[in-house]
Amino acid sequence: MPRPAPERLSPDHYPHHDIIQTRFQDLDILGHINNVAMAVLFESARVRFNRAIGLLRPSGHRFLVARVEVNYLAEGGFPDDVAAYHGIGRIGTRSWEILGLLAQNGTPIATADVTLVMSAETGATELPEDLRATLGEWRVRAV
Amino acid sequence: MPRPAPERLSPDHYPHHDIIQTRFQDLDILGHINNVAMAVLFESARVRFNRAIGLLRPSGHRFLVARVEVNYLAEGGFPDDVAAYHGIGRIGTRSWEILGLLAQNGTPIATADVTLVMSAETGATELPEDLRATLGEWRVRAV
Amino acid sequence: MPRPAPERLSPDHYPHHDIIQTRFQDLDILGHINNVAMAVLFESARVRFNRAIGLLRPSGHRFLVARVEVNYLAEGGFPDDVAAYHGIGRIGTRSWEILGLLAQNGTPIATADVTLVMSAETGATELPEDLRATLGEWRVRAV
Amino acid sequence: MPRPAPERLSPDHYPHHDIIQTRFQDLDILGHINNVAMAVLFESARVRFNRAIGLLRPSGHRFLVARVEVNYLAEGGFPDDVAAYHGIGRIGTRSWEILGLLAQNGTPIATADVTLVMSAETGATELPEDLRATLGEWRVRAV
Secondary structure (H helix, E strand, C coil): CCCCCCHHHHHHHCCCCECCCHHHEEEEECEEEEEHHHHHHHHHHHHHHHHHCCCCCCCCEEEEEEEEEEEEECCCCCCCCEEEEEEEEEEHHHHHHHEEEEECCCEEEEEEEEEEEEEEEECCCCCHHHHHHHHHHEEECCC | CCCCCCHCCHHHHHHEEEEEECCCCHCCCCCCCCCHHHHHHHHHHHHHHHCCCCCCCCCCCEEEEEEEEEECCCCCCHHHHEEEEEEEECCCCCEEEEEEEECCEEEEEEEEEEEEEEEECCEECCCCCHHHHHHHCCHHHHC | CCCCCCCHHHHHHHCCEECCCCHHHHHHCCCCHHHHHHHHHHHHHHHHHHHCCCCCCCCCEEEEEEEEEEEEECCCCCCCEEEEEEEEEECCCEEEEEEEEEECCCEEEEEEEEEEEECCCEEECCHHHHHHHHHHECCCCCC | CCCHHHHHHHHCCCEEEECCCHHHHCCCCCCCCCCHHHHHHHHHHHHHHHCCCCCCCCCEEEEEEEEEEECCCCCCCCHHHHHHHHEEEEEECCCEEEEEEECCCCCEEEEEEEEEEEEECCEECCHHHHHHHHHHECCCCCC
């Protein structure tokens, strides 16, 4: 069973970090953060990351989420906050990756790999140069 | 259409306050905090309030939510935090009220009135004296 | 502690019924349908009810949820479906009530009283006659 | 950008199918099923699949979700139901895959690949023979 590469568990790998609150609603019947709730935490942190780096939608374009992979590493709980770390992975012609890590009390609890596709009315389309430049400034780092 | 009493919109009415993050997931198709998401925000703040005042479950007892009333006052958004204000309302023989207010950027956006019932194996049961004493210390205040 | 009037627990009180699936996500740490999830079930059933009775938004108008009251009567579970019953309550000048009941395996588990307000750019506004007529056809019934 | 193999989009690939209701809550600000809501739909269908094939937890053991990959193929909406198709993929020594497809109105909208790990108090542990046999009966099929 392939697991995330070791650098993916290091906060230093990611150029952006944020603090996200957990909610009572995130807990499942075992009292841990449910695996879908973990995806919600990543989503909220990712939207905040996109805003933080000034990622605006070019007019007439949309970003579509094409693929989400979450690897679960340890159980999370409530009410402690989670630390969210994000950076940009692969940048393709028409798509890019946002890579994330959630940690709670210093322990990595999950990673997320999200692929976004730039979409116009006519289907997938090439990334504009200014978007490509912004993404390039927020690449994950070697650790 | 009856609306919340004016003091219910004042943060000074409530002895406890907290900051709750909003999430992208809270938004509805109009881009506002969905009314169910507002109930989730209240729930999360209420559980944190219960923990903050040391409300522990007497062994063999449970608190059940018997009634929730939410009044919507203004639209909320993401990503701004909301301020949550809570205090204890009516304390009955077997039940009590938790009263709450959410505000965003200084504007009251919703109030919640929640009735809890103390339950034992045999059904609703009287509040133990120590619980009654704790609740009494956190009553909402005249403003 | 006031409770719903007896007729509110009778499916015959409501002119519309529907079947709503429960989800694993609806369960809380005690294995019962969480009280916010109950509000989600009501919301989903209510939107379907509005569509079923042909409630369209007059152009330039919106319905806003002004107040939601949920009374919890018994615990619900997964994976059994719930039966949702809805009808129209009080019809005011600028607002109206949607009254609902959820039952699971023949047992009433919760009621909801929702007040909606007709809103235009300029604030709350009077209900148009055709909306008032439609609502009148779906009133709850004496039982 | 790798995409799901063509057979993954065919209902015939999967030995189990079910119908899952969508909810108004599943919609995002664009009026489509949000990508996290898609994960909720898969989760609910997967739990029902596990129950349908009689997957019981051996005493002292738990299944942990180790990895979830969702590929988004087309936009989904409300209130139409989705069809959920599931089967077992790779069966390893200590883990196995559940593979799923969601379709709406005959159009594939997403696939999910979920890896579960058998866990005991002492960590990951081997799959018991009876579990392995049950999983073997529900393998996805060549199409």
